[in-house]
Structures are given as C-alpha cells and as structure tokens.
Amino acid sequence: MVEKKQTPMMAQYLAIKETCQDAILFYRMGDFYEMFLEDAVKAAGILEIALTSRNKNDPDPVPMCGVPYKAADLYIAKLIEKGCKVAVCEQVEDPAQAKGLVKREIIRVITPGMILNDSLLDRETNNFLVAISKTPEHAGLACIDISTGSFTTCQVKRTSGTIPYALLDEALKLSPKEVLLPESFKSDPAMAAIRKTFSHVEITYLDNYTFRPDNARQLLTEQFATRSLEGFGIERMQACICAAGAAISYVRDTQLSDTSHIYKVIPYNLNDFMVIDDRSCKNLELLTNIQTQSPKGSLIQILDKTVTAMGGRLIKQWVRYPLVDKDLIQQRLHAIEELIDAPSTHQTLGYLLKSVYDLERLGSRISMGQGNARDMLSLKNSLSVLPVLFKEVEIFESPILNGDGLNGAGTDEKQALVEGLEELAQLIGKAIREDAVHVLNEGNLINDGYSPELDELLSITRDGKSWIAKTEKKEKESTGLSSLKIKYNKVFGYFIEVSKAQSAQVPDHYIRKQTLVNAERFITQEMKAVEDTIFNAQERRNALEYEIFCTVREKVAQRTKDILTMAQFIAAMDVVQGLARAAVENAYVKPDINDDRHIDIQDGRHPVVEKLIQGERYVPNSIFLDDTQCQQILITGPNMAGKSTVLRQVALTVLMAQMGSFVPAVSASICITDRIFTRVGALDNLSSGQSTFMVEMEETANIVNNATEKSLVILDEIGRGTSTYDGMSIAWAVAEYLHDLNGKGVKTLFATHYHELLQLEEIKPRIKNYNIAVKEFNDNIVFLRSLVKGGTNRSYGIQVARLAGVPDDIIDLAKSVLASAEHHPMTPAPLPVPVKKKKGSKKQSNSGQMNLFGPSDDDLRQMLHNVDIAQMTPLDALNFLNELKLKVEA
Numbered sequence: 015m016v017e018k019k020q021t022p023m024m025a026q027y028l029a030i031k032e033t034c035q036d037a038i039l040f041y042r043m044g045d046f047y048e049m050f051l052e053d054a055v056k057a058a059g060i061l062e063i064a065l066t067s068r069n070k071n072d073p074d075p076v077p078m079c080g081v082p083y084k085a086a087d088l089y090i091a092k093l094i095e096k097g098c099k100v101a102v103c104e105q106v107e108d109p110a111q112a113k114g115l116v117k118r119e120i121i122r123v124i125t126p127g128m129i130l131n132d133s134l135l136d137r138e139t140n141n142f143l144v145a146i147s148k149t150p151e152h153a154g155l156a157c158i159d160i161s162t163g164s165f166t167t168c169q170v171k172r173t174s175g176t177i178p179y180a181l182l183d184e185a186l187k188l189s190p191k192e193v194l195l196p197e198s199f200k201s202d203p204a205m206a207a208i209r210k211t212f213s214h215v216e217i218t219y220l221d222n223y224t225f226r227p228d229n230a231r232q233l234l235t236e237q238f239a240t241r242s243l244e245g246f247g248i249e250r251m252q253a254c255i256c257a258a259g260a261a262i263s264y265v266r267d268t269q270l271s272d273t274s275h276i277y278k279v280i281p282y283n284l285n286d287f288m289v290i291d292d293r294s295c296k297n298l299e300l301l302t303n304i305q306t307q308s309p310k311g312s313l314i315q316i317l318d319k320t321v322t323a324m325g326g327r328l329i330k331q332w333v334r335y336p337l338v339d340k341d342l343i344q345q346r347l348h349a350i351e352e353l354i355d356a357p358s359t360h361q362t363l364g365y366l367l368k369s370v371y372d373l374e375r376l377g378s379r380i381s382m383g384q385g386n387a388r389d390m391l392s393l394k395n396s397l398s399v400l401p402v403l404f405k406e407v408e409i410f411e412s413p414i415l416n417g418d419g420l421n422g423a424g425t426d427e428k429q430a431l432v433e434g435l436e437e438l439a440q441l442i443g444k445a446i447r448e449d450a451v452h453v454l455n456e457g458n459l460i461n462d463g464y465s466p467e468l469d470e471l472l473s474i475t476r477d478g479k480s481w482i483a484k485t486e487k488k489e490k491e492s493t494g495l496s497s498l499k500i501k502y503n504k505v506f507g508y509f510i511e512v513s514k515a516q517s518a519q520v521p522d523h524y525i526r527k528q529t530l531v532n533a534e535r536f537i538t539q540e541m542k543a544v545e546d547t548i549f550n551a552q553e554r555r556n557a558l559e560y561e562i563f564c565t566v567r568e569k570v571a572q573r574t575k576d577i578l579t580m581a582q583f584i585a586a587m588d589v590v591q592g593l594a595r596a597a598v599e600n601a602y603v604k605p606d607i608n609d610d611r612h613i614d615i616q617d618g619r620h621p622v623v624e625k626l627i628q629g630e631r632y633v634p635n636s637i638f639l640d641d642t643q644c645q646q647i648l649i650t651g652p653n654m655a656g657k658s659t660v661l662r663q664v665a666l667t668v669l670m671a672q673m674g675s676f677v678p679a680v681s682a683s684i685c686i687t688d689r690i691f692t693r694v695g696a697l698d699n700l701s702s703g704q705s706t707f708m709v710e711m712e713e714t715a716n717i718v719n720n721a722t723e724k725s726l727v728i729l730d731e732i733g734r735g736t737s738t739y740d741g742m743s744i745a746w747a748v749a750e751y752l753h754d755l756n757g758k759g760v761k762t763l764f765a766t767h768y769h770e771l772l773q774l775e776e777i778k779p780r781i782k783n784y785n786i787a788v789k790e791f792n793d794n795i796v797f798l799r800s801l802v803k804g805g806t807n808r809s810y811g812i813q814v815a816r817l818a819g820v821p822d823d824i825i826d827l828a829k830s831v832l833a834s835a836e837h838h839p840m841t842p843a844p845l846p847v848p849v850k851k852k853k854g855s856k857k858q859s860n861s862g863q864m865n866l867f868g869p870s871d872d873d874l875r876q877m878l879h880n881v882d883i884a885q886m887t888p889l890d891a892l893n894f895l896n897e898l899k900l901k902v903e904a
C-alpha cells in the first residue's frame with residue numbers, strides 16, 4: 015500500500031499524537047485548539063460540537079473539530095468528567111518569527127487525577143490521585159493532590175498474596191479521582207477486588223519500572239532535593255517509596271513544569287486514626303446522605319461552618335480521620351473552647367478568614383507557573399490579612415489558633431513567616447495592577463512606576479499624541495522655524511514638514527524624504543527611533559509586562575513552602591472556628607475524654623435528625639456503656655420508634671468527640687474508640703451484583719473478624735433478609751460472639767425485632783435490654799422516643815402500617831390474622847441456641863413471635879419455604895399473610 019503523503023502540519027500532528035496515545039490531543043492553531051481523526055470523532059460526540067473535516071474534497075477527508083482556546087477549560091472539564099485525558103499542545107514559538115511550520119509541544123496532560131485549573135476542580139474537595147504498590151512484605155499507597163501540594167503515604171503488612179483489604183479501604187476513603195497501578199497488577203489476583211473497589215475511578219497502568227524501589231527512591235530524592243528519605247521517615251518503608259515514587263513520576267510526566275510545591279511526603283499509620291470503613295462512612299451519612307448522595311442531610315453539612323476553601327477540604331479529613339490520641343483531641347477541643355469563650359474575637363476571626371482565598375491552590379498554581387494576575391492579586395489580598403489576623407489571635411493559648419510552633423519552634427520564626435509573607439503581598443501590590451486581566455499576553459498587568467522601561471513604553475502608547483505635540487514644540491524652538499509641523503502618513507510614518515520658504519534653514523541632521531509644491535518633508539534619526547518605539551510600543555509593552563509578571567511570579571514561587579505552611583495553619587484555624595460556631599449554634603458541649611473505657615452520654619441527640627425533624631421536638635436520650643456492667647445494649651421497640659436513630663446518635667457522638675468537636679448532648683464522657691463498625695439499614699447493593707442479605711452478612715463478617723475490645727459496634731437488625739429462624743439464629747450468635755470477644759467483649763449497640771434475643775440478658779452478664787417507649791391508646795400508638803430500661807416484645811407492626819397509610823381493609827384483615835394466630839395453640843419455636851438459665855431468672859418466653867408452622871400442614875410449610883421475604887414489600891407480606899389465613903380457614 016502506498017502511504018499517503020501528509021502535509022507538514024499533519025505530519026507534525028501525528029508525531030505529537032504518537033507520544034500521547036491515550037489522551038485527546040488539543041492541538042493549538044491560532045485562536046483554536048483543533049482535534050483530528052479519532053480524537054475529533056470522540057470529542058465531538060462528548061462535547062456536542064460540529065464534526066467537520068480538514069480536506070473536504072479529498073476522497074479520504076480527515077475528521078476534525080475545534081474549540082476556542084479562551085473557552086478551552088469548559089470543554090476540557092467535560093472530557094475529564096467523561097474519564098478522558100487531554101494533552102494540551104501549544105505553539106512554542108512566535109508564528110511571526112517561525113521559519114516554516116511553527117514549533118509545537120505538549121505542555122501539560124490533564125487527567126482526572128492531574129488537575130490544576132480551578133474551574134475544573136471542586137472548591138471544597140481534594141482532587142486525589144492514589145498510587146498502589148506491592149512489595150513482598152507490604153502493600154503501599156501514596157496519595158497526591160497536585161492542586162494543593164499535599165502528598166501522603168502509608169503501607170500495610172501483607173498476610174496473603176493479595177492487597178490487604180485495609181489498604182484498599184484506605185484508598186477508597188480518599189475518594190481518588192484516578193488510581194495508578196503497575197502493569198503487572200493486570201494479572202494479579204488482587205485485581206478483581208481492586209476493580210470492584212474502584213469501579214467508578216479512572217485506573218491508569220504504569221510501567222512496572224516506575225514502581226521499582228531504586229527508581230522510585232531516586233525520583234523522590236530528586237523531587238525533594240535530599241540525599242535520602244530519612245528526613246521524611248520513609249527510608250525503610252519500601253512499599254511507601256514505590257507508590258510515592260510512581261506518583262511523582264506520573265506528576266512529572268504529565269505536568270512538564272516545576273513541581274517543587276510538592277516538597278515533602280508525610281507518612282501515616284492507619285492506626286493513628288479511628289477506622290471507619292467506607293460502608294460505615296456511608297451508613298452513618300458522614301459526608302453524604304444515603305438517599306440523595308448529596309451532602310445535604312449529612313453530618314458534614316451540620317458541622318461545616320468553615321469560610322475558606324482550605325477549611326472546607328480539611329474538615330472533611332477531620333470527619334474521615336478522627337483521632338485516637340487523647341492529647342491531640344484535647345488540643346482541638348481546647349481551641350474550640352477558647353473561641354467560644356471569646357465570642358467577639360471569634361466573630362472577627364470568621365470575618366477576617368472570609369478574605370483569605372484558597373492559599374493552597376493559589377500557591378500551587380503560582381509555583382507551577384500557571385498562576386495568572388488575578389491569582390496573584392487574590393494571594394496578595396489573602397496575605398495582607400495575616401498581620402491583623404495574628405494580632406487578633408494573640409489572646410489565645412492554643413497553638414491551633416495562635417500559630418505557635420508554626421514554621422519552627424520559636425515566636426521569632428512565626429513572626430518571620432508572617433512578615434515574609436506580608437512583604438510578598440507588598441511586592442505583588444506594587445507590581446500588579448488591581449484591574450489586571452486574566453490573559454497574560456495582552457498587557458494591562460503591571461502598575462505604573464514599577465519599571466522605568468515599562469513606564470516609558472506606557473507613556474508612549476498612552477500619550478503618543480502628546481509626545482508628538484511635545485516634539486513639535488521642541489523642534490520649533492530649537493530650529494526657530496515657525497512653519498515646522500509634525501505629520502503622519504502611511505508611507506513615511508511620522509515626518510517633519512517645513513514650508514518651502516524655510517526649508518533651507520533646517521538643521522543638518524534632518525533627512526529629506528519628499529518635496530511638495532509648497533513644502534519639504536524630513537525625518538530625523540531620533541524621530542524614526544521614537545516612531546519605532548510608538549509602533550512597537552504596544553507589542554513591546556505586552557511582552558515586557560509578561561516578562562515582569564513572570565519575574566514577580568517567580569519571586570512569589572520561591573516562597574511556595576511558606577505559603578503552603580500558612581495555608582495549612584489557616585485551614586485548621588478555620589475548621590476550629592467553624593466547629594466552635596456549630597457548637598454554639600447547636601448547643602453542643604465539650605466532651606470529656608476518659609481513660610476508664612466508658613461511654614456516658616447524657617441527653618444526647620442525633621446531630622442531623624434533630625435538625626431535620628418537622629412537627630416534632632427531638633427527644634434526647636442517655637446511654638451508658640462500659641466493659642464490666644453494660645457493654646452490649648439490646649434495643650427493642652416498634653418500627654419507627656427511633657432505634658436506628660439512637661444507635662447512630664451514639665456512633666456520631668463518639669466520632670465527633672474524637673475528631674475534636676463538641677457534641678450534641680448535655681454532657682458526654684467518651685473513651686477512645688479504635689474503630690466504629692456499623693451494620694445498619696438494608697442498603698440495596700443490587701448495582702454491584704450483591705443481594706441485600708449478602709451485603710448484610712459481609713458487613714457482619716467484617717465486624718466479627720476485625721472488632722477489638724476498643725471498638726464500638728452498631729448493629730441494626732441483623733438477619734432481616736433471610737427466614738425468621740435463620741436470621742434470629744445469626745443475630746443471637748453474633749450478639750453472643752461480640753459479648754465474648756477475646757474474653758473481654760466489645761461495646762455494642764444492637765437494635766432488633768427478634769424478641770427472643772431479650773433472653774440474652776439473663777445469660778450474658780454484660781448485655782442489657784432497653785427499649786424505645788411508646789404509649790398505647792385506643793389501638794393507636796404514640797412514639798415517646800425515649801430509651802428506657804427493659805425489653806419489649808410488642809412490635810406494633812399493624813399500628814405502624816396504619817400510620818404509614820396502609821388501607822383499613824388490610825389493617826382489619828391483618829388484625830384478624832394476628833388474633834387468630836395468637837389464639838391458635840402453637841408449637842413452641844425452638845430457641846436458636848441452647849440457653850443456660852440463670853438461677854432465679856424469669857421463665858423464658860417466646861412472646862410476640864408466633865409459630866405458624868403446623869407440623870402436619872405441608873402446604874403451608876412449602877408456601878413459607880418458597881417465599882423470599884427480602885424481596886417483599888410490607889403490602890406483599892400482608893397479602894401473603896392473608897393467603898395463609900385463607901388456607902388455614904379452608
């Protein structure tokens with residue numbers, strides 16, 4: 015086949031495209047980015063723009079589409095959202111100076127995990143890229159956000175051939191936008207689990223070499239300009255090094271610019287924080303509401319009263335990473351307390367922080383040479399607030415508020431940091447015009463008086479006419495020629511015109527250009543020079559302004575580390591001031607952190623439900639859990655009574671206390687919890703191909719396998735999705751197992767409709783029965799919402815069904831089914847496990863749970879056997895009950 019001859023431009027395009035096969039190439043042509051061939055077809059479809067062709071008359075036209083360069087961000091965002099990568103290719107030489115085809119190069123590759131542009135980022139969400147590595151001993155994870163410079167890493171010991179669940183869960187917790195894996199993982203047994211975990215995340219495979227320890231180590235030491243990784247504490251953490259090195263390699267390959275804002279990597283240990291796995295995070299609605307998937311109706315919505323973007327991102331981390339170090343928790347609580355005690359300073363602080371822009375992202379963009387003049391002004395305005403802000407916080411003792419220890423041990427260092435950043439603000443203020451535009455090559459960036467050279471150009475472009483008038487006056491005076499005038503035409507540009515009569519008297523340095531009937535026209539060397547200046551002034555001014563801008567930006571970039579240090583301090587201060595506001599507005603109290611291993615919450619409330627309920631007052635409830643008397647609480651009560659709410663309320667209160675927040679209660683004493691496990695609600699996971707019951711059992715397995723005596727377990731109705739006896743048996747066994755765990759037991763709150771489980775109180779010393787009280791009258795019930803001692807064997811299912819609007823006919827029928835069932839002699843149901851009765855304990859009861867299994871009635875048995883309760887609506891269930899009744903009566 016004869017290869018088709020390409021135009022030089024197309025040849026250049028194809029050569030560049032060859033280097034970025036997996037990305038859509040944005041090829042700059044004048045004011046547009048053009049896309050060709052398959053890229054054009056794909057992008058036109060996603061962007062909904064016209065697909066044309068470059069050479070329409072050719073029998074084999076090249077598909078193309080394009081977007082204006084000024085609006086490129088919008089289009090790039092859309093492509094990234096659809097999981098595409100975009101390689102931006104710019105003209106890297108001045109087309110006017112280019113000999114032949116203008117040179118072009120890829121200047122940046124934008125991928126879901128490599129985004130720097132503000133318009134493509136969510137203000138209050140980190141844009142994390144996670145790299146996962148595996149060494150014979152460990153699995154490692156590195157997490158980087160190039161938009162803020164944050165870079166962390168951790169590793170987990172491997173106990174089997176695959177990647178440990180804890181590491182995958184950690185990766186999931188970070189909600190990465192992109193995951194980097196070595197090519198070799200494609201055939202790894204862990205891949206199925208990884209694909210499942212990251213089903214909605216872009217996975218990018220890198221050469222195995224990138225993850226090799228020696229290569230990774232070298233990349234990292236180069237990045238941080240250090241001889242070893244000792245200073246970061248990861249010298250001997252090989253899995254961390256491999257993952258971190260691969261992440262840095264990817265950043266460099268895609269960003270192709272200065273990445274020195276990533277100047278450190280912070281290792282962490284999963285045990286340094288309370289573990290809340292992804293499911294529990296969802297179950298407890300920490301960041302999003304389970305129904306709507308939006309932050310509305312979640313804990314973060316209630317707690318997040320931050321006013322800066324940095325604070326908005328940090329509070330999410332505080333919620334996801336509650337502390338287990340008592341001192342660190344106390345520090346946060348103390349800071350909140352100080353703010354609450356100084357309401358007027360607290361208010362001023364909130365007001366001042368509102369003027370602080372996103373220092374992390376501004377600092378990172380500027381450092382990477384991508385900040386524009388507006389970014390510089392935002393930085394200046396933010397930094398200018400610092401001196402006042404630091405004056406205000408002098409009254410506080412807490413380092414989170416007063417910045418002690420910032421930038422080093424002493425007060426001098428802190429002072430030096432603040433002053434240095436103030437000087438930076440002054441430099442920007444002096445250099446950059448307040449009305450500077452976004453575009454960097456069209457001038458109007460630099461202030462008058464900053465550069466004498468620029469001032470000259472500015473005065474020429476602005477005052478061209480007055481310069482001419484001045485020169486005319488000057489020449490008239492020096493020559494004494496009254497007819498002398500300066501004029502302009504397209505042929506000569508500016509020239510001096512003198513009447514014929516006086517033309518003989520012109521000075522020698524005048525150069526004759528044209529003779530007219532009545533006048534002579536001249537130019538001078540000086541004049542031509544000035545003329546050049548005027549003509550070229552605009553262009554030169556634009557170029558010089560850009561040059562000066564880059565110099566100032568470079569000076570600012572040299573202080574990136576200081577800017578980012580300050581950003582982190584401001585973020586924490588903002589989170590704390592936000593938590594203090596939430597505490598005041600919602601009447602929260604400071605929790606006590608005890609060492610006695612008990613949880614004592616008096617008049618606690620659910621922080622979200624108390625805000626959402628309408629037409630009802632939230633009824634507070636008290637809970638006491640310890641390791642000797644009351645370690646497991648079994649909560650019974652009708653549907654809708656408030657069992658799930660009280661369970662979650664306790665979990666959230668413990669979590670809030672450990673993140674360092676005040677809590678919704680009248681008083682609360684909390685011991686440090688290492689993990690909160692939840693098994694709540696029947697979250698349908700059909701989309702991931704799992705049945706409700708399967709999910710429930712997986713969650714249960716995770717709890718019993720991983721809970722320790724320092725954990726808190728929340729179990730909401732285990733075993734609902736299977737037959738009554740299977741479910742009850744599992745629930746019973748799990749409750750016993752948790753009570754006996756490691757001979758010490760684990761603090762557990764267990765809501766259940768299986769009244770048989772109430773008997774556990776009699777055989778297990780640390781299990782206590784509670785119920786949520788209701789009041790009955792005239793066959794109706796009123797929910798009292800208060801948690802009281804003792805169990806209840808009444809379900810009030812029919813009354814709740816009525817409240818829910820189930821038609822009266824069905825309610826009446828259900829009642830008669832129930833009555834008839836209650837009056838039929840039933841064969842007692844066997845207990846799920848043998849129960850040793852304690853001396854003096856009450857008679858075992860099978861109350862409430864009816865046995866409908868007539869041993870001789872095979873039909874009924876078969877019907878019950880065939881029914882799948884998990885798939886039934888309440889209405890189906892009632893209809894089924896009716897069917898049973900008709901069968902019995904037949």
Ligand SMILES: Nc1ncnc2c1ncn2[C@@H]1O[C@H](COP(=O)(O)OP(=O)(O)OP(=O)(O)O)[C@@H](O)[C@H]1O
Pocket residue numbers: 623627630631632633634635651652653654655656657658659660799800
């Ligand atoms: N302490 C309370 N004060 C006021 N209202 C409450 C309280 N607790 C719960 N509620 C209200 O009752 C509703 C039902 O509560 P919840 O879901 O906890 O009941 P439940 O007993 O777990 O029900 P089910 O057994 O059907 O799952 C809540 O959505 C809330 O509106």
